[in-house]
Amino acid sequence: MEYIYAALLLNSAGKEISEENVTAVLSAAGIEVNDSRVKALVAALDGVNIEEAISKAAVAPVAAAPVAA
Amino acid sequence: MEYIYAALLLNSAGKEISEENVTAVLSAAGIEVNDSRVKALVAALDGVNIEEAISKAAVAPVAAAPVAA
Amino acid sequence: MEYIYAALLLNSAGKEISEENVTAVLSAAGIEVNDSRVKALVAALDGVNIEEAISKAAVAPVAAAPVAA
Amino acid sequence: MEYIYAALLLNSAGKEISEENVTAVLSAAGIEVNDSRVKALVAALDGVNIEEAISKAAVAPVAAAPVAA
Amino acid sequence: MEYIYAALLLNSAGKEISEENVTAVLSAAGIEVNDSRVKALVAALDGVNIEEAISKAAVAPVAAAPVAA
Amino acid sequence: MEYIYAALLLNSAGKEISEENVTAVLSAAGIEVNDSRVKALVAALDGVNIEEAISKAAVAPVAAAPVAA
Amino acid sequence: MAVYTMHLPQWKRNEVAEIKRCSEEHEVVGLVDMYGIPASQVQQIRQNLRGVATVKMTRNTLIEHAMTEMGDKVEDLKGHLSGQSALIFTNENPFKLYKLLEQTKTKMAAKPGETAPEDIIVPKGPTSFKPGPIVGELQQVGIPAAIEGGKVKIRETKTVVKKGEVINKKMAEALVKLSIKPMDVGLILQAAYYKESIFTPDLLAIDEEQYYNNVVLAAQQAFNLSVNAAIPTPVTISTIISKAVREARSLGVEASIYEKDIADLIIGRAFREMLTVALAASESGYELDEATR
Numbered sequence A, B, C, D, E, F: 001m002e003y004i005y006a007a008l009l010l011n012s013a014g015k016e017i018s019e020e021n022v023t024a025v026l027s028a029a030g031i032e033v034n035d036s037r038v039k040a041l042v043a044a045l046d047g048v049n050i051e052e053a054i055s056k057a058a059v060a061p062v063a064a065a066p067v068a069a
Numbered sequence G: 001m002a003v004y005t006m007h008l009p010q011w012k013r014n015e016v017a018e019i020k021r022c023s024e025e026h027e028v029v030g031l032v033d034m035y036g037i038p039a040s041q042v043q044q045i046r047q048n049l050r051g052v053a054t055v056k057m058t059r060n061t062l063i064e065h066a067m068t069e070m071g072d073k074v075e076d077l078k079g080h081l082s083g084q085s086a087l088i089f090t091n092e093n094p095f096k097l098y099k100l101l102e103q104t105k106t107k108m109a110a111k112p113g114e115t116a117p118e119d120i121i122v123p124k125g126p127t128s129f130k131p132g133p134i135v136g137e138l139q140q141v142g143i144p145a146a147i148e149g150g151k152v153k154i155r156e157t158k159t160v161v162k163k164g165e166v167i168n169k170k171m172a173e174a175l176v177k178l179s180i181k182p183m184d185v186g187l188i189l190q191a192a193y194y195k196e197s198i199f200t201p202d203l204l205a206i207d208e209e210q211y212y213n214n215v216v217l218a219a220q221q222a223f224n225l226s227v228n229a230a231i232p233t234p235v236t237i238s239t240i241i242s243k244a245v246r247e248a249r250s251l252g253v254e255a256s257i258y259e260k261d262i263a264d265l266i267i268g269r270a271f272r273e274m275l276t277v278a279l280a281a282s283e284s285g286y287e288l289d290e291a292t293r
Helices: A002-012 A019-028 A035-045 A050-068 B002-012 B019-028 B035-045 B050-068 C002-012 C019-028 C035-045 C050-055 C060-068 D002-012 D019-028 D035-045 D050-068 E002-012 E019-028 E035-045 E050-055 E064-068 F002-012 F019-028 F035-045 F050-059 F061-068 G002-006 G010-025 G039-049 G060-070 G073-080 G094-103 G133-140 G169-177 G208-228 G237-254 G260-283
Strands: G028-033 G053-056 G085-090 G106-108 G120-122 G145-148 G151-154 G158-161 G183-185 G188-194 G197-199
Touching: A002 A019, A002 A035, A002 A050, A002 B002, A002 G260, A019 A035, A019 B019, A035 G260, A050 G260, B002 B019, B002 B035, B002 G260, B019 B035, B035 C035, B035 G260, B050 G260, C002 C019, C002 C035, C002 C050, C002 D002, C002 G237, C019 C035, C019 D019, C050 G237, D002 D019, D002 D035, D002 D050, D002 G237, D019 D035, D035 E035, D050 G237, E002 E019, E002 E035, E002 E050, E002 F002, E002 G208, E019 E035, E019 F019, E050 G208, F002 F019, F002 F035, F002 F050, F002 G208, F019 F035, F035 G094, F035 G197, F035 G208, F050 G208, G010 G053, G010 G060, G010 G085, G028 G073, G028 G094, G039 G053, G039 G106, G060 G073, G060 G085, G073 G188, G073 G197, G094 G188, G133 G145, G133 G151, G133 G169, G158 G169, G208 G237, G237 G260
Parallel strands: none
Antiparallel strands: G028 G085, G028 G188, G053 G085, G106 G183, G120 G158, G145 G151, G188 G197
């Protein structure tokens, strides 16, 4: 999860989710960084609209109710 | 939400959520750190069982459904 | 939560949520004011649309779990 | 809701919700206080278990589901 | 709730929700009128869009949750 | 709805919903009273469990909108 | 007007006097239609109304005489007389009288040519009949009768006549055999005189469900107004507090105000956001770790 939190951090700071930036954040937290996971994450998030995904998370559970109804 | 992301990043990495650590992570992400908010965050999380809060959050949306039905 | 109530009070009175105003309200309630928490509050609310934030049910899902369970 | 916020502020600060205290808090927020509303508030809260009402607040939103139905 | 019903009655009759009118209605119902509550009611409704306030669902009370479950 | 409000006002004040009382309340609100409607109201409510109807309203205030429609 | 009466024989004059006396002694004078009500049912209805309302059957001409002599508004009742009108007297208001008459209606067998007041349903189950021509008679009108275990049975519940349809002779006979009584029989109020006014059924029919719904609605409106305008009452104070608390929590979570009381909510939200983004990443091929899966 650390990798995702790092990405969220960068996103909310308006920074690019690049390998360098993710690595920097994780290292600052004292985490031993796995390069290939960083690469995989950056590649996977390329094209993902994080703002949209996040706004769904805030709304989702509430929205779930009517669906269930 | 940056501050809480930093805290959860530290938590999932098994690191202490201290003012220093939070500040380090935020700085590494290129965020201009507001000391007061860091202090407030650390104070607010002091004594909070993060794992429990997380497990509640994860359960919630699903649990909401039967109520709505 | 005192700090948040103070902010809501100022907001509904149409007053600015400044360090001075928040401190004045909290002091009037006989609360020993923590400067750092005031600063954190003011910083957090900077740029936030309070009316909108109030009406969001962001709180619901988490709270739901125990009930539904 | 100003009057209610003032009462909750006092409550979370562990202060008595008296006419004097409510008036002081509202005035400090720059609100022109209506004595009758203060009296009505204090009278209405007399005998009410505020902590219970607060703890129920967490539960309530789930019940909102029928709205959507 | 008598005071609220008196306000609703006056509102739907197209009459002003004034202290005199509210008092008159309550008295006619054989209710011993509390001046302070009348004043508080009139003050609280000042500037309130009653049509909107009566049709906007107040978030379900606490009792609702267990019932809905 | 004036006639219903008048009836509920009397009910919440613990007064009998009689033709005289309803007429008195409506007149005090400056409403020109229609005797037949008053009689119809009293006769109709004689068969309605008002407490039950009210408690139904309290449990699901949310339902207000659809009912009103 | 009195001149009119003087031409009547004594017994008729007595009858007219009796009608006038009853009219003066009661708040409500009504006309009810007795058409098609068997004597036995009339007896039952009188029994049900005892102590509340009195039914008086007499000739229409005598009712007209009495009304004419009384004059004023009550004379307008004459316009509502029909072939089989009877008088009804009560001290309840006409709305209650109407309701009472509705409540005292009883069920009766249908006669050929009558219209079904509601769907007529034959329930499934055993009958008291032994096998015989009855089975054919029932089947002929579409009732699913069959012989089972030496008895006549109805195989399934069936609607045999829809509301508003005419009940034919064979159907009427079959329903009588099955003891199904679909017809509502009772006194139908044609008009009532009460406090200087004539009330007709269109005014008197009260939709109690509508009143109930309106009571619920009014209570909801009062509740909403009290909470939304923050006017505390004993009934709503808890809800108002809850609303204020929720507002504060929502603001705290939305604006990430780090206060202890809402720390769990803020954590929860951040966690959900992380999960959502993790999910999006995994859809694009990122392998999730243990805790996120």
